[in-house]
Amino acid sequence: MGESRDTRFEDCEFFATCPPGVEGLLADELRGLGVRKVRPLAGGAAFYGKPAVGLRVCLWSRLAGRVNVVVGRVDARDGEALYSGVRDLAWEDEIAVGASIAVRAHGTNDELRNTQFTALKVKDALCDRLVEARGSRPDVDAGRPDALIEVRLKGARATVSLDLSGRSLSRRSYLDASDGAEAPVAVAQAAALLAALDAAALLEKGWGLLDPAADDGILVCEAAAMLVDQAPGLVRDRWGFSGWARTDAEAWDDMLAEADNRLEAGLERVLGAERAAYAASDAPDQESVAVVGLSESSPAIARARQHLRAAGLRAVASVEAASGDAAAVERRLGAVVARAAGEGAALVVANAAPPSRDDDARAVAEQAACVAAARRAPAGSRFGFAGSGAFASRFGAAPEKRFALGVGRTEAVVEIFAVPPREPAVILVPNPAGGTELSVEVNDAGVAQFAARLRKVARERRKWAAREGVACYRLYDGDLPEYACAIDLYEGAAESEGILYAHVAEYAAPKSVDEALARARFEDVLAVVPAVLGIRPDHVFSKARVRARGGGQYRDAGGRSYVTHTSEDGLICEIDLGGYLDTGIFLDHRTTREMVGKMAAGKRFLNLFAYTGVATLHAAAGGASSTTTVDLSQTYLDWAARNMEANGFPAVLAAERDGRGAAGRRGGANRRPRHELVRADAVRWIQEARRERRQWDLIFVDPPTFSNSKAMGRRTWDVQRDHAELLIGVSRLLAKDGLAVFSCNLRAFKPDTEALVRAGVEIEDITASTIPHDFERNPRIHHCYLVRRAVSAEAGADA
Known part of the structure; x- marks a missing residue:
């Protein structure tokens, strides 16, 4: 193959990446750095020049994310063609002697469907070429290679490049390990x-x-x-071009010296x-x-x-x-x-x-x-x-x-x-701490009506909450149609005691309402809430709430987690005010959970579709002899376990107990802990528990309105369609004189009493007695029923 030549002064093709939308700015920056032949492309800019040009861009670019030098473009219609094309590239002119390597592949085509396989083919071809050229293979270091090779497939062609940056140029040297992604x-x-x-x-x-x-x-x-x-890049300690054979060390030293001199001059000019x-x-x-x-x-x-x-x-x-x-x-x-x-x-x-x-x-x-x-x-x-x-x-x-x-x-x-903003609309809000009224800048002064309503309700609710010992409650629920949102107040507990938090959930505006107007109104709500309630703005969390099928599924909030604690009936409950649409505790079920806790003394308790296990927590605190908590989500089961542990009721996952996630096996009852957590699809789990003839004295059932979770396979769940089958199964798990509490949030829900009666299931509507004071304005917030097995159905219940 001949001896390696000095390639430091040959022209190269480079590509600098950047976020979408920045391509034109990046191209202008590159021209300002003296780079010629700049061409903005989607996701970056191509440019050409001597190897030293690429080093200069690495050092000085503020906009580039990475700088790659193109080694070649090859046929990639299949694995053999890719191997052959990469092996024909002059890697001895690109990879420095002794440099370790790694290969990263992007994209697929009909024949190359696995990026790991693609990367392996390229690595093998590169190494075989260097063995033939130099007599030795380079070391492979997937974590911190001296030379990182990038392979991007587009159809039947592959672009093979060397990453000169080593890591993103946006990862500035002043950032440290505590600065996240x-x-x-x-x-x-x-x-x-x-x-x-x-x-x-x-x-x-x-x-x-x-x-x-x-x-x-x-x-x-x-x-x-x-x-x-x-x-x-002046004080950056690691570069991808350390493994590039074309790196001109002398030119790089000159660039660093020039950058040092420019910085010193800049500091003297300013200071x-x-x-x-x-x-x-x-x-x-x-x-x-x-x-x-x-x-x-x-x-x-x-x-x-x-x-x-x-x-x-x-x-x-x-x-x-x-x-x-x-x-x-x-x-x-x-x-x-x-x-x-x-x-x-x-x-x-x-x-x-x-x-x-x-x-x-x-x-x-x-x-x-x-x-x-x-x-x-x-x-x-x-x-x-x-x-x-x-x-x-x-x-x-x-x-x-x-x-x-x-x-x-x-x-x-x-x-x-280039012009200053207009003068804002300003409303005055009474200062909750007393003293001078607070001025709040808003989009529309009409939000003053919302502020007055929120203040009035907050004063009444706070007195009620103090009297009843309630720590988290609803303040507002779409009281004014123009300001369609729900606002809940949480008093911190444990490490957060004394801190107030507000959670604001926006309801989707009707299509007849202009999107910009709806956004402006919600911004006004978020400006007013901290002032009216006397809460720091960073302790007010907001989500968009978009109803889907059945009225009970919502778009994921997609926020960052903010985990803290509140209390209910003296029990410490973990909440996440940011990471999920719901916080970990459904406030409208507060009275229902209190009822369950009072009914649980000495009972075997089962919680189906348990969410974060707060109902289980009430049952355990109420003196339940044992609890079983079932949910399909491991995230929520772990959350439930933390809730139980925080209140002195350590719970054990079924899989941790016996290596299996099932309801249990015959003869295993004696090994069951007092508080058991089970990860399972509750509907299927009920059938298995029936086959094993397990029974409970008190069961709480609070299923979602609709679900198509991947973990359920091809099956979907619809509470209106499927509740009769669910409750019949639940009734067969009840011991003699046992009782189930069934709740759902589908506002138009109607129980199929005929099907339930035929199956020997009695159902009693107790909704009115389970609606808390702070939800009385909307008595259809949920439905709640007591479920029993009819006396005549006892004998052949499992037939």
Whole structure:
């Protein structure tokens, strides 16, 4: 094959990746770095140049996620063609001697359907080529390879590349192990937003920058790095091009030296020579720094300052505690532009929280803070936000520039404005702590009617809850049609004692209601709730609630978990206010659970479709001799186990007990623990328990309205269609004089009494006595029945 040649000065084809929507900005950035032949493509930009060009992009690009160099394109119609094409590539000119490798494959076609097989074929071809060229195989290191080979299939062709980045360039050096997967996304969004504003040029002119929703300071770090001309990859400790044979080490050393000199010059320009020497550890002069972030969260401020410190930028940027005082914001804006070189303008920029997150009330508060700051910025300022796309309505004007950034759950909308926002609608809300009324900025002053209604009901409910010892309850349930949502209040318990939380579930607006109007109204609800109830915005959690078939299935909230505890009847209950649509405790069944607890003394208790096992908790506390808790979800069973453990009733999973998940085996009853958890499809499990002639004295049955869970196979569940068969099966598990409590949330539910009577099942409607006071406004919130076996059916019950 001949000797390896010096390839360091041959042209290469590169591809830099970026989030969707950023391709044009990335192409402009590459041209600004002196790169030629740049072509924006979906998901990135292709460019061409000497090997050193790729290294320069790795060091300086703020927008690229990864930089790959294309090794070749080969036939990939099947495994043999792929192997042959990859083996023909001159890997001895690409892989450095002694470098370890790994291969990562993406995509499939009719013949190559498994990415692991594809990667294996490429690895074998590469290694065989190097054995022939060099006489030895490279080591394979799947975790931390020196050279990572990327293979992307598109139809019958494969593009084979070498990843020069090593890991995402958005994983900046100031991030650490505690920064999760969301942090690089936030970096990419911040960098794109700043690029769309041409922030680097404006900061160089002397503009100040204020981030009124700084959170953990990522945008502030990115802006501060621009201010002092710090290369994003300057202190990065590991690169993918360390295993690339074409890497020009001399050129790379020159690039690092140039980047060091530019940073030193930037620090001196911003700080002066004396302070620049201490920039890495020096604290900022808060009255002189030109880049400032504000946050209401003390932990977020601490985290932001740590990021600035790790980036060596603590002396040139500041993250401070926010103040709702308009004059304080105006003073801060004046301070950040005080260093301006003639123009005296400011950038008001924020990577604001997107909608449909678990902390939407916090997002609304952040948006309001951004708009308030923009309103007080000096004339000629510019404003840019990445978030839900709601800023146009708040500004009252179309944005100068607007584009979507990213896809799916990471998508944000970038909006750029050159004019300040309109004056807002403001309502006054009585301060729950007393004193001066609170001013709340809203989209529509008509929300004052909602605020008055919520305040009136909250005052009555809090008195009732204190009198009855209720810690979590409903405050509002679509009382006003224009503000269609349910609002529940939770008092914290255990480690959260003394903390109040609100959970706001939005109902889907009718198709006749404009989507933008519905969103604006919900934003107003989220702005009003913390003020009226006296709850911190970050303790108000919101979800979108969309009814599906049967009225009982809802879209997954898709938020981040926020786990804490509340109490019911003195029992500690774990709740997740963010991760799921429902929190882990159905408040409308509070009275039913209390009834079950009182009935359970000395009884064998069975809980079917148990969810998080709160009914089991009541039964155990009520003195049940034993409990069996059945649910199809391991997540909910684990949750139930934690609830039981927290209250001194340790429960054992059936699979842990005997290695099986079934109802139990003959002769195994003596081995059963007092509190047993069973993962199973409750409908099928009932049949197995009947065959084994197991019996319980008290059974609680609260099935979903509809389910098509994958774990059920091809079968679906519909409570109206299937309840008779379910209750007949449940009745056969009842001991003599046993009783079942059946509840469901289908508002139009009607029991099939004829079928049940024919099967010897008696059913008694007790719904009215199970509706709690806080749900009396909607007496059809659920149905509840007592179920018994008829005396005449006792003898042949299992026939």
